[in-house]
Amino acid sequence: MEITVNDQSTEIPEHHSVQQLLATLFPGSSKGIAVAVNQYVLPRSEWPAYILRPQDRIMLIKATQGG
Structure with missing residues (x-):
């Protein structure tokens, strides 16, 4: 199925939770x-x-350190 992540089209499996998406993107x-x-x-x-x-x-949105 197609969703948009930060303005980019992304294919993910059906019945995917937000937590599963994040585990894939940020292992x-x-x-x-x-x-x-x-x-x-x-x-x-x-x-x-x-x-x-x-x-x-x-x-x-990912927080970063810096200054």
Whole structure:
């Protein structure tokens, strides 16, 4: 199924959760990441239960250190 992640089309399996998507994109750790699905900020506690649907628009923001 096709979704959009940070304005790029991405193919994922059906019935994929946000947590599964993040495990694929960030295999080391998902710390410091904020997720919005269709312009709704999704709390980390909802990542395992939120099943992505075709045409969902995902925005991922990763915090970085620096100055």
